[in-house]
Each structure stands twice: as structure tokens, then as C-alpha cells.
Amino acid sequence: MQQVKLQNLSKTEKTNSVFTEYDVFNGEIENTMQSLETGDCWLLSGINSLNTTPWGKKIIKDALRPDGEGGAIVTLKGANSDKKEYRVTIADLDKALSSGKYSVGDDDMLAIEIAVEKYAKAQVAAGKLNKDPDDVLTGAIDRNVLYLLSGRPTHDFHQKDKNIDKTLDKMELNPRKYAAYCGFKEDSENLYNNHAYSIAEIKKDKNGQKVVVLINPQDSTNGMTVPYSEFRENLNILFVLDDPKNPDKDLKSEIDELDEQIEALKKEEENIK
Secondary structure, three states: OOOOOHHHOOHHHHHHOOHHHHOOOOOOOOOOEOOOOOOOHHHHHHHHHHOOOHHHHHHHHHHEEEOOOOOEEEEOOOOOOOOOEEEEOHHHHHHHHHHOOOOEOOHHHHHHHHHHHHHHHHHHHOOOOOOOOOOOOOOOOOOOHHHHHHOOOOEEEEOOOOOHHHHHHHHHHOOOOEEEEEEEOOOOOOOOOOOEEEEEEEEEOOOOOEEEEEEOOOOOOOOEEEEHHHHHHHEEEEEEEEOOOOOOOOOOOHHHHHHHHHHHHHHHHHHHO
16 A cells, blocks of 8 residues: 555645545555564564564554544554554654654555554553663564564574474475564675565575565565575574464463463462362
């Protein structure tokens, strides 16, 4: 969806604007570009990763609805708070667009970006998040955007996780079953560290070489194809979400296994008491 200049809408249009009437929102993510002034690549990459799967697209669509006044209500099911809904007004959108600090190209992406910022600022105010309230989107917050939108924790893999290669194999065999984004240890020929990328696909190219198609949030128009060896050797962290309505019960990181062990010990202690 092309970005609409909301400040040019008439008062009547602002009052009556809904997803289908003025094409301001349609619950879908199209091409976007990250502002280089804000380090929220993790947020945009998480949303772009959902957008690579049919069930992820539905999660995005279900998270957005019109507020009846030209803005949107964004539902963060996984918010670590009693408040799950965040209203993004025309004024919020105008301010964000004019600041140059937020993504451009798609109003749905922008609405989610603003809603997550509102959530993070509320977490800071409540003492639940230790960040600069004027720069809450730079770097990760208490819950990643896959968790916030789906209501389900991600499977988080570090570079030496014994289950990471098995998981990457799963993603190669069934790319539409998993939404994933990642970060890298250091700069390489095609990749940057301190930056997040969505994983669109792991496949063989026409020459039979294994490659990874990544989406850079700085410009999601076209995927970038990277040799698998460069990707795997430099991979630092991987966040994976499977379909919440059809979960892969075998998908587990070492962190997941540790959490299961802790829960089992807690139950044993309760039974002893």
C-alpha cells in the first residue's frame, strides 16, 4: 500500500476514514523503509517475517482495526500489561511522518511501530523496562514484536544452540510454517552486525548452491540472496515463531528446554509440599 499523506485529508475524510474507504489502512504490510534515525530494525524485521507466511499475515490483519476517526486500534496480545489495545490517532501518524524517525511506505507498519512505542513507554513509566523513554524503540524491549502481536513466546536460539541447525533445516523444508528474523556477529560481505534481518526463505539456487533470502528492513522491496555458508558462519541469534494454531511441538531451543526443566522442578516441589 502506498503511503497516504494524512495531513492532506479533509476533516470529513479524517472523521470517516476506514481501512477500505481511503486506503489508509488495509491490515496488510507492503514495501517499507526503516528510518536510519531509529534503531528499530528488530521491530520491522519481526513484522516482515510474519508477512512471509499466510498465518502471519492474518496475525497482522487481526491486530489492526479502524478507530472510526481515521486512525487505528492496534492490539498487542502479548503485552506484559493489562492494557492490550493502543490507539494510534491521525495526530500520532502526522507527527510520526513529519519527524522522519519512523518507517515509511506503509501505514499499517507505521501504526504498529507507534503502538509498540506507546507500550514500551508505558513499561518504562511502570518501572518494568529500563530504557530512555525518548528512545525506547532502539534495541530490543521486554518482549519482541512476534510475541507482542501473536501472544505467543518465540523460540530464541543463540549461535551455538545445539538445536539451531535442525531448526534451520525445518525452515528450509517448510518456509511458510515459520516466521523468523536474525542478527549477525560481525560485518561480512553482505551482512551487518547490530542489525536485524527477516528470513524469507532457505533454498537451493539454480546452480544447486544453498542460499538464504533475507529481507533488510531498510528497504523491504526486494529480498537479498546470501550464500548459506556466509549466513550460517556469521549467525549470532535467531528468533522463530511457528503457527500458534498449528504449533511444531518438536521446535525447541536450548532456552525452551531449560524452561521446561525449571517448570518440571517446580511441579515436583509442589507435589512434595
